[in-house]
Amino acid sequence: MLKNENSPEGRQPTTESEARIFVEDLEVAYATPSGSRVHAVVDFSLDIRRGEFLTLIGPSGCGKTSILKAVGGLITPDGGDVRIGDTIVTGPVPDQVAYVFQDFALFPWRTALGNVEVALELKKVPKAERRERAREALATVGLADAADRHPHELSGGMKQRVAVARALVSNCDVLLLDEPFGALDEQTRLVLGTELLRILESLGKTIIFVTHNLQEAVYLSDRVVAMSARPARIKEIIEVDIPRPRSPDIMVSEAFTEIQRHLFSLLYEESALAMNQP
Amino acid sequence: MTATRLGIYLGVPFLILLAWFLLAISEVVNPFLLPSPIEVARDLGTVLTDSATYPHLWTTLRQVLLAFGLAAALGIGIGLPIGWYRTLRKAYEPVLGMVYAVPLVVLYPVIALFFGIGATSKIVFGALYAFFPIVLATISAVSLVDQNLVSAGRSMGARGATLFRTVVLPAARPRIMVGLRLGIILATLAVVGGQYIAGTSGLGYLLATAGQSFQTVLMFAYIVLTLAFAVLVNGLMAALDHYTNRSLT
Ligand SMILES: Nc1ncnc2c1ncn2[C@@H]1O[C@H](COP(=O)(O)OP(=O)(O)O)[C@@H](O)[C@H]1O
Numbered sequence: 001m002l003k004n005e006n007s008p009e010g011r012q013p014t015t016e017s018e019a020r021i022f023v024e025d026l027e028v029a030y031a032t033p034s035g036s037r038v039h040a041v042v043d044f045s046l047d048i049r050r051g052e053f054l055t056l057i058g059p060s061g062c063g064k065t066s067i068l069k070a071v072g073g074l075i076t077p078d079g080g081d082v083r084i085g086d087t088i089v090t091g092p093v094p095d096q097v098a099y100v101f102q103d104f105a106l107f108p109w110r111t112a113l114g115n116v117e118v119a120l121e122l123k124k125v126p127k128a129e130r131r132e133r134a135r136e137a138l139a140t141v142g143l144a145d146a147a148d149r150h151p152h153e154l155s156g157g158m159k160q161r162v163a164v165a166r167a168l169v170s171n172c173d174v175l176l177l178d179e180p181f182g183a184l185d186e187q188t189r190l191v192l193g194t195e196l197l198r199i200l201e202s203l204g205k206t207i208i209f210v211t212h213n214l215q216e217a218v219y220l221s222d223r224v225v226a227m228s229a230r231p232a233r234i235k236e237i238i239e240v241d242i243p244r245p246r247s248p249d250i251m252v253s254e255a256f257t258e259i260q261r262h263l264f265s266l267l268y269e270e271s272a273l274a275m276n277q278p
Numbered sequence: 279m280t281a282t283r284l285g286i287y288l289g290v291p292f293l294i295l296l297a298w299f300l301l302a303i304s305e306v307v308n309p310f311l312l313p314s315p316i317e318v319a320r321d322l323g324t325v326l327t328d329s330a331t332y333p334h335l336w337t338t339l340r341q342v343l344l345a346f347g348l349a350a351a352l353g354i355g356i357g358l359p360i361g362w363y364r365t366l367r368k369a370y371e372p373v374l375g376m377v378y379a380v381p382l383v384v385l386y387p388v389i390a391l392f393f394g395i396g397a398t399s400k401i402v403f404g405a406l407y408a409f410f411p412i413v414l415a416t417i418s419a420v421s422l423v424d425q426n427l428v429s430a431g432r433s434m435g436a437r438g439a440t441l442f443r444t445v446v447l448p449a450a451r452p453r454i455m456v457g458l459r460l461g462i463i464l465a466t467l468a469v470v471g472g473q474y475i476a477g478t479s480g481l482g483y484l485l486a487t488a489g490q491s492f493q494t495v496l497m498f499a500y501i502v503l504t505l506a507f508a509v510l511v512n513g514l515m516a517a518l519d520h521y522t523n524r525s526l527t
């Protein structure tokens with residue numbers, strides 16, 4: 001069910017012309033309590049290729065979530081626009097875009113299975129089919145046995161996997177992952193990251209991933225976008241030319257550590273800047 | 279239920295009963311004012327076997343449920359939009375909170391004037407009391423719904439009534455239930471109180487007649503009956519909690 005029919009061999013490198021998501025001159029601002037407006041994103045433009053794993057990395061509060069929310073149609077930009085394929089995003093696009101939220105955003109009153117099913121329920125998928133597909137999605141993330149547990153009975157890592165299953169179950173080609181490992185400890189994070197990569201490499205989805213973990217960014221991505229402190233601007237885009245499928249061993253390879261070092265130096269000054277922002 | 283839990287549940291009532299019994303037989307308190315539990319139990323037996331008692335119970339239950347239903351419909355119906363829209367909440371929440379603090383019993387004569395001393399005035403009085411905790415709980419319940427859950431629902435295509443049904447209501451439900459529980463307690467209080475002050479039937483009326491004719495033993499029997507009634511109402515709320523939990527989630 002979760003296999004993408006279009007790419008049986010999995011993720012394939014693509015060219016710019018096949019871009020899937022276009023972000024153009026995006027601008028996002030928020031009202032402050034004092035009545036003025038603060039810009040979270042200014043003049044942000046980026047094309048994301050079909051089937052690409054793209055990571056946004058930058059100091060916290062720089063505007064990564066805002067960009068993701070604009071792509072997902074959860075907020076209306078104050079300027080510029082986002083296109084998915086030929087369509088300008090004006091609201092959520094549940095048929096094409098699935099979301100994994102920073103703190104999982106699972107419904108505490110539903111079981112793990114119910115939390116995955118809800119995505120299909122809202123698409124009016126018949127009950128028997130959605131039950132079956134939800135079970136499959138849970139099995140894909142290794143949680144078949146936890147189907148009947150409620151979120152408060154699940155560990156952080158398990159909740160995270162339920163959230164991934166919920167995003168996978170509706171078979172969208174675009175996945176937006178907002179710090180999906182943010183709330184987890186380092187070991188769980190590493191294991192889940194490897195596991196997520198294994199699942200995603202076989203699905204060929206277009207992914208925008210947000211993290212502030214350098215290693216994770218390099219390990220998972222085709223391209224890493226290093227962002228400035230707020231308002232979010234692109235500082236540099238780094239291609240990660242490490243062949244797939246990737247295994248955790250590459251994390252100690254020369255190429256890997258070189259990219260990671262470069263990213264670190266890019267982000268260090270921005271993070272220092274961000275820390276002094278109000 | 280284990281023996282320990284049974285002990286915990288029944289411990290306090292038993293101690294109260296024991297204290298009552300000891301106070302009564304030692305005659306520290308005038309036995310006319312505090313009859314012994316045994317006498318009261320005897321009268322309670324008479325009351326319970328008297329078929330004339332049940333219409334009063336039924337009247338009270340009907341009035342409490344109607345008052346509660348009215349207050350719940352209005353309180354939730356009004357509370358949902360006020361809680362959801364920040365501008366409405368800023369305007370109305372403080373006002374409602376203020377009115378809640380007013381001792382509403384002062385309005386009873388006005389209500390009796392408008393609706394007579396029959397059932398309607400008791401229902402309106404009960405609904406008035408129950409309305410405020412319900413509307414205030416609903417407002418805060420909705421305004422406290424985790425916005426991330428709302429975003430998650432929207433990202434999966436829920437909007438409008440579907441978003442409310444799938445995300446907002448189940449997320450707000452536990453806090454609304456707190457208001458409903460408080461509401462039905464206040465409705466019971468107000469209905470029985472209303473019957474007591476000016477009524478022709480119901481538990482409050484029975485209490486009033488027994489008290490006014492100095493039949494203290496009988497009055498205590500009715501008090502015990504009223505306590506049992508409160509337990510019943512509480513049981514109904516547990517059922518409502520269970521039902522809404524099942525149907526909303
Ligand atoms: N709903 C909001 N209201 C006001 N300010 C916000 C809101 N959401 C985000 N911001 C502000 O916008 C900036 C960027 O936020 P965000 O996109 O969440 O950054 P990131 O995900 O990179 O941490 C931050 O300074 C944050 O305080």
Ligand SMILES: [Mg+2]
Binds near residue numbers: 064065066
């Ligand atoms: Mg964020």
